[in-house]
Amino acid sequence: MSKHSLFAKKKIDASQFKNGLLERNLTAVGLTAMGVGAVVGAGIFITPGIIAAKYAGPGAMLSYLLAAVVCALAALCYSEFASTIPLAGSAYTYVYTVFGELVAWILGWALVSEYLFAVASVAVSWSAYFQNLMAGFELHLPTALSAAWEPGKPAGVNLIAGIVVLIVGFLLSNGMRESTRINTIMVGVKIAVIVIFLGVAIFYVKPANFQPFLPYGASGVLSGAALAFYAYIGFDAVSTASEEVINPQRDMPIGIIASLLIASLLYAAVATVLVGVVHYTKLNVGDPVAFALQLMHQNWVAGIISLGAVAGMTTVLLVMTYGGTRLIFAMSRDGLLPAVFAKINPKTHVPVANTWIFAVVTSIVAALVPLDKIAELVNIGTLFAFATVSLGVIFLRRIPNYNELPQGFKVPLYPIVPILSCILCVLLMTQLQMTTWIVFVIWLVIGLVIYFSYSYHHSQQRM
Numbered sequence: 277m278s279k280h281s282l283f284a285k286k287k288i289d290a291s292q293f294k295n296g297l298l299e300r301n302l303t304a305v306g307l308t309a310m311g312v313g314a315v316v317g318a319g320i321f322i323t324p325g326i327i328a329a330k331y332a333g334p335g336a337m338l339s340y341l342l343a344a345v346v347c348a349l350a351a352l353c354y355s356e357f358a359s360t361i362p363l364a365g366s367a368y369t370y371v372y373t374v375f376g377e378l379v380a381w382i383l384g385w386a387l388v389s390e391y392l393f394a395v396a397s398v399a400v401s402w403s404a405y406f407q408n409l410m411a412g413f414e415l416h417l418p419t420a421l422s423a424a425w426e427p428g429k430p431a432g433v434n435l436i437a438g439i440v441v442l443i444v445g446f447l448l449s450n451g452m453r454e455s456t457r458i459n460t461i462m463v464g465v466k467i468a469v470i471v472i473f474l475g476v477a478i479f480y481v482k483p484a485n486f487q488p489f490l491p492y493g494a495s496g497v498l499s500g501a502a503l504a505f506y507a508y509i510g511f512d513a514v515s516t517a518s519e520e521v522i523n524p525q526r527d528m529p530i531g532i533i534a535s536l537l538i539a540s541l542l543y544a545a546v547a548t549v550l551v552g553v554v555h556y557t558k559l560n561v562g563d564p565v566a567f568a569l570q571l572m573h574q575n576w577v578a579g580i581i582s583l584g585a586v587a588g589m590t591t592v593l594l595v596m597t598y599g600g601t602r603l604i605f606a607m608s609r610d611g612l613l614p615a616v617f618a619k620i621n622p623k624t625h626v627p628v629a630n631t632w633i634f635a636v637v638t639s640i641v642a643a644l645v646p647l648d649k650i651a652e653l654v655n656i657g658t659l660f661a662f663a664t665v666s667l668g669v670i671f672l673r674r675i676p677n678y679n680e681l682p683q684g685f686k687v688p689l690y691p692i693v694p695i696l697s698c699i700l701c702v703l704l705m706t707q708l709q710m711t712t713w714i715v716f717v718i719w720l721v722i723g724l725v726i727y728f729s730y731s732y733h734h735s736q737q738r739m
Contacts, residue, residue, distance in 0.1 A: 283376030284737045285675075286369070286610070302456065302520050304527040304534070309460040311514045311535020313591030314599070315507070316466060316542055317398065321585055323507050324547035325564025328556040331500035333491040336547040336556070339500030344540035346501070346704060347508045349697035350662040351536050352687045353669045355529035358515045359684025360672065362524035366515040366599070367661040369606050374671035375664070377612075377737055378727070383664055384607050385723030386657035386716070391600030392638055395441060395593055399642040402589040403437035409582060438643030444593045445635025448601065451624040455594060462591045469584025470542055473565065473577060474549055480572045481552030491556070502707035505659070507543060508536070512599075512661065519602075525684030597638070601631045612731040656716045659705045666697035 302310075328336040357370040367387060372380035407417065421435040448455050490497065514532050521527050550559065553568045561567050569577050605627045608617030621628040670691050672678065687693050732738075 282378040285376045286372040304530040306456045307514050307531025308534045309463045310595050312538050313459045313463045314595035315539040317588045317592035320546055321565040324550050325559035327500040327503055328551045329560035331496045333556045334486040334551045335490045335497055337544040338497050339504045340543045340547055342501040343504040346700045351532050353666045353694055354515050355532050355685045356669055356687045358528035359525045360681050363519050367665045374668045381727045386660050389719050390657040391596050395596045395638045396642040398589050398592045399437040399441045402440050403434050433643045438639040441635055441639040441642055444597050445631055449628045449631045459591050459594050462587045465587040466584050469580055476577055477549045477553050485552050485555050502704045505704055525682050529685035601634050605630055611734045611736040656712050659701050663698045663701035666694045669694040
């Protein structure tokens with residue numbers, strides 16, 4: 277295929293894996309902590325109640341397990357790519373290899389929205405929670421600095437949301453060893469808090485609350501799974517670390533699959549215990565775990581849960597910011613974005629300029645844009661990526677030099693698993709609201725304008 281083709285494919289050979297600019301210092305444990313850090317955020321204390329009340333009833337755990345199955349199938353496909361092509365960029369790099377540049381750009385641009393808006397939205401939630409904690413000590417920010425402007429409200433900025441993103445950017449700019457250590461500690465705190473909640477709440481479970489088990493039928497479980505899938509967004513960030521893993525052929529599959537398994541068990545356990553303690557019809561609240569604790573008269577646990585929520589959101593900020601910067605690094609290295617995004621600091625082996633630019637832009641969005649406006653783009657890009665990567669495994673095994681690449685993990689039951697994964701991801705995409713689709717299309721149109729005005733003319737593929 278001509279190098280001038282819109283679908284020119286990236287040539288991959290084993291020598292590229294040895295000469296990367298990023299430092300290889302991550303292990304399977306660090307990767308698993310990254311995955312759990314990205315997936316199990318503050319949402320574990322919120323989404324189970326909404327899914328139970330509005331979609332699946334006591335069968336909410338089935339929604340989480342169904343979403344986990346879809347993610348697991350996608351995870352198997354990601355694992356084969358990550359162990360065969362251990363380069364930064366995750367789905368973008370994989371798709372560039374098998375489908376060509378234009379498809380890779382569309383996918384990469386979609387994932388940029390996922391990472392950027394996910395970090396911004398979590399930062400806004402982090403700010404709200406932090407302000408609630410401060411209020412407990414009678415400390416209050418001026419209204420103009422506590423929230424972004426919204427129609428009908430005075431002009432303002434969300435100062436704390438903007439600052440916390442910059443702090444995360446600072447941590448990541450100082451190197452992966454320090455960031456990974458902080459993330460691992462936070463993940464440990466978060467899991468400990470969840471286990472404490474489960475250990476206390478399980479003694480208050482009432483079997484009668486599980487009846488009727490599926491009040492909204494099987495369709496409710498499916499709709500609940502589409503929402504539960506949002507809770508798993510972020511596990512793909514693990515695959516962006518391929519170029520910084522000591523033994524990617526062994527550790528990448530372990531990190532991806534282990535983090536997903538741990539997250540799935542935690543989500544399903546919290547959903548099961550929650551609907552056992554509180555009847556599902558009463559769980560349509562913003563803080564169902566806190567609500568359950570009030571009913572149990574276990575207010576002493578609320579402070580511990582607060583700690584877990586802050587830790588949960590902090591790890592999501594760290595991992596999603598990391599994933600976004602490594603994706604942009606890979607796109608810049610290929611010439612599709614300005615070269616400054618691929619410049620590596622020789623001391624920290626981190627794309628420092630990239631990290632700070634991403635952090636500053638995201639900080640501005642978090643500080644100035646209301647949460648409901650920035651949350652719409654977080655979800656659909658991930659499903660799109662999962663579907664494309666799943667299908668891509670079939671084409672990966674057909675590239676001319678496939679046998680010369682590292683032969684690590686391979687998807688079992690090939691080609692059934694990749695095809696089934698793609699179909700299920702598309703099925704969940706059909707459950708998303710029309711508004712989400714409209715915003716997604718607008719974002720892609722903006723991306724295509726950038727591609728044809730800049731990226732096509734600067735692509736390394738055409739040099």
